[in-house]
Amino acid sequence: KAPQATPSPTPAGVDDHRIRANQASGKEWLSYNFDYDETRYSPLRQIDTGNVGRLGLAWSYDLGSERGVEATPIVADGVMYVTGPWSVVHAIDARTGARLWVYDPKVPPEFGAWACCDVVNRGVAVYKGKVFVGTLHGYLVALEAASGKELWRVDTNIDRTRYKHTITGAPRVFRDKVVIGHGGAELAAVGYVSAYHVDDGRMLWRWFSVPQRVEPPFYDPSQERAAATWDPKGAWREVGGGGTIWDAMVYDHELNRLYVGTGNGNPWNREVRSPSGGDNLYLSSVVALDADTGRYLWHFQEVPGDTWDYTATQHLILAELKLASGKRKVLLHAPKNGFFYVIDRQDGKLISAKPYVEVNWATGYDESGRPIEVEDARARQKPWETRPSAYGAHNWHPMSFNPNTGLVYIPAQGVPLAIEHDPQWRARTHLPGRPMSNLDWNLGYVLNTIPPQAKPFGHLLAWDPVAQKEVWRQEYLSPWNGGTMTTAGGLVFQGTADGRFIAYDAKTGASLWQVEVGSGVIAGPATYEIDGTQYVTVAVGWGGVYGLAARATERLSQGRVYTFKLDGKAPLPPVREYAQLRRTTLASGLPYRAEDVGPGAQLYVSNCLFCHGVPALDRGGNLPNLAYSDPQILSELPKLVRGGAWRARGMPDFAERLSDADVERIAAFILNMADIVAQTQ
Ligand code: PQQ
Structure with a gap:
């Protein structure tokens, strides 16, 4: 019998019992993906397929930000907690949208260049009167929920001189522990997840996803096993190896385990990372840990010896499915690599894996649960267009699972990219032509030396995990659409890259309602009920790794929370057009030296x-x-780029990295490209 959920007199007086009870009532949204099973399925049904057309704005709240917003709002005891870029936390009255407090951890701007993928944050965890946030500069911070006052902070980075660790993911809480991982495996990182006591931040356990040493003494038996799968002479020893646990973590309260999804290899290219090969445990894996001790229990490696940036960090959902073999407790996973996995969560055995988009690196999985790789896909001898690419067939944008329809709603996508082995690569060495190498990126590949043939795409995919097949899809204008949320009202909600927020019929995929919001949407929505009224909410703000350089709407990103209810009458807030604030004409016809263009x-x-x-x-x-x-900016570029002109916005000062002549060459290339493209217009 489901326990009763009771609101607490202390703000965010949430505990394990209440998180579980809320799974059945759905009145609050108590953790990043709603419940311990991380389903993003709400049992609320006031808003349904029949009346969703009456949704209107209840209130909106300005986050005062311009960069990517990836947080799902948490709602507890009538208060919404949501994060904006730079790990800033906002507490808002969930009924009115009034600001209660704002907490800014004051992330130093240089972390803008340490973060691979925008200065984003996916949200907080709430527990026993505290709000927990992981900051971009690698701290885990506990705030008093009532006031936003900082209670404690711990440095989660084990070695700031060697590793560029950043936190973007939401912490998880259970049994008086708060757990957090970190990102950084495009630069230099060694992956681990740590558990801290919620009271005072003392560390309780830590599990490393990649080996720290090649010979004894090992940190734990799982490290010893992992060490044997890496080439001791590989470059991983210089830059960390990767395997960062930067997003998916799910607590299984029945089995008292934490499952984590681990990231890509660092450097990406296995030829340089571990030249003699090897599976490189535990990269690109789902790993089960004892929730009390962090002890390794089992792993399933989706991509042995990853070389494509195929993170397995994407959202993990716990479910019970009726399969041909009977009722099974499973994990559902749609990681970057394009296969949809159903994994037995008792023992970590693969039940099934089927491509949910076009895949060209493997043809399937064999009996033992290993992928059958395509011969040339590792791009050892010649360039290879990766499908899916490093952007992922599905990235961090959360999916959702509706037990009534039995479908998983996946923000699926494709962004073309080709890789070629880089024999000249050296760790921490600036090699012109090597992607971001002067900012310490460690790929070991040159990119797009052949023009990719694939077309970019984005769609909402309704996937049947039992039959392992597509049931319906909705095509979008662009990749990089928002996370999804589904309800007992028979609905799926999703925001889009082109700035809409849409409700679909969960069974058929029919579009039932939509509204224009003032920005591309990447975050996932949430829903809650206060005094008998159901609200649907979504934080908007275009960005993330794809949104840095591309856009799909002419509205300039503005961080905001939009909250809707039936017959809501609040006016939509004003939006800012891109062209009002940014130039949209090419800087063509300006002088530069032709010999500077190539370099x-x-x-x-x-x-x-x-x-x-x-x-x-x-x-x-x-x-x-x-x-x-x-044009003025381009003519003064050396002074600006080497003077820290945009330092406060997160752009590094290049004074130590580039000479004036280098920046002039860069400007020549930019002006040349402007001329070429202007001629075709
Ligand atoms: N983050 C985003 C985003 O927020 O848009 C997209 C990505 C990340 C990726 O595609 C990544 O591969 C990625 N990788 C790491 C890592 O390897 O440590 C971290 C992150 C991150 O923390 O956001 C991303």
């Missing part, structure tokens, strides 16, 4: 590419495309 292109790739996109071909996202710059 400038190489320097652009190793310094600017991932943040600013390809000059003139991309059009700019949250960060401007430099071919659309004010």
Whole structure:
């Protein structure tokens, strides 16, 4: 029998019992993915397929931000807790949208360049009167829920001189513990997850996803086993190996375990990371840990010896499915690599794996649960267009599982990319032409040396995990659409890259209602009920790794929370058009030295590419495309780039990294691209 959920007199007086009880009542939204099973399925049904057309705005709240917003709002005791960019926490009256408090951890701006993928944060955890947030500069902070006052903070980075660890994911809480991992495996990182006591932040356990040493003494038996699967002469020993646990963590209260999804190899390319090969445990794996001790229990490696940036960090859902073999407790997973996995959560054995998008690195899985790789996919001898690419067939945008329809709603996508082995790669070495190498990115690949043939796409995919097949889909204009949420009212909600928030019939995929919000949406929605009224809420703000350089709407990203209810009458807030604040004309016809263009292109790739996109071909996202710059800025570029002009916005000062002549070359390449593209218009 389900226990009763009772509101607490202390704000966020949430405990394990209440999180479980709320799974049945659905009145609150108590953790990132709603419940301990992380289903994002709410039993609320006031808003349903028949009346969803009457949804209107109840209130909106301005986050005062311009970068990516990835948080799902948490709602407890009538208060909403949501994070914006730079790990800033907002507490809001969930009924009116009034601000209660704001907490800014004051992340130093240089972490803008340490974060691979925008200065984002996916949200908080609440427990026993506290709000927990992981900050971009690697701290786990506990706040008093009533006031937003900082109670304690711990440094989660084990070695700040060696590793560039950043936290973007939401912490999870259970049994008086708060757990958190971190990101950083594009630069230099060693993956681990740590559990701290909620009272005072003392560390209770830590589990490493990649080996720290190649010979005894080992940290634990799982490390010894892992060490044997890495080449002791590989570059992983210089940069950390990766395997970062930067998003998915799910607590199984029945089995008292924590399952985590681990990230890609660091550097990406196994040829340099571990030249003699090996599975490189526990990269790209789902791992079960004892929730009390952090002891390793089992792992399932989705991509042995990852080389494609195939993180297995994407959202994990716990479910019970009726399969041909009987009722099974399973994990549902749709990671970057394009296969949908059903994994037995008792023992970690693969039940089934089927591609949910076009996949060209493996043809399937064999009896033993290993992928059958395609011969040339590792790009050892020649370039290879990866499908899916490093952007993932599904990235961190949360999916959802509706037990009534039996369907999983996946924000699926494709972003074209080709990789080629880079024999010249060296750790922490600036090599012009090597993607972001002057900012310490460690890929071991050159990118797009052949033009990718695939077209970008994004769609909402309704997937049957039992039959392992698609049931319906809704096509979008662009990749990088929002997370999903589904309800007992028979609905699926999702925001889109082109700035809409949409409700679908969960069974058929029919679009039932939509509204324009003032920005592309990437975060997942939530729903809750107060005094008999059901609300649906979503935090908007375009960004994340794809949104830095590309956009799908002409509205400039503005961080906001939109909250809807039936017959809501609040007016939609004003939006800002991109063209009002940014130039949209190319800086063409300006002078530059032709001989600078070639070297400038190489320097652009190793310094600017991932943040600013390809000059003139991309059009700019949250960060401007430099071919659309004010001509004055381009003429003064060395002074600005080497003077820290945009330091407060997170752009590094390049004074130590580039000379004036280098920046002039970069400007020449940008101007040349502007000229070329202007001629085709
Ligand atoms: N983060 C995003 C985002 O927020 O848009 C997208 C990605 C990350 C990726 O595609 C990644 O591969 C990725 N990888 C790591 C890592 O390897 O440590 C961290 C993160 C992150 O923390 O956001 C991302």
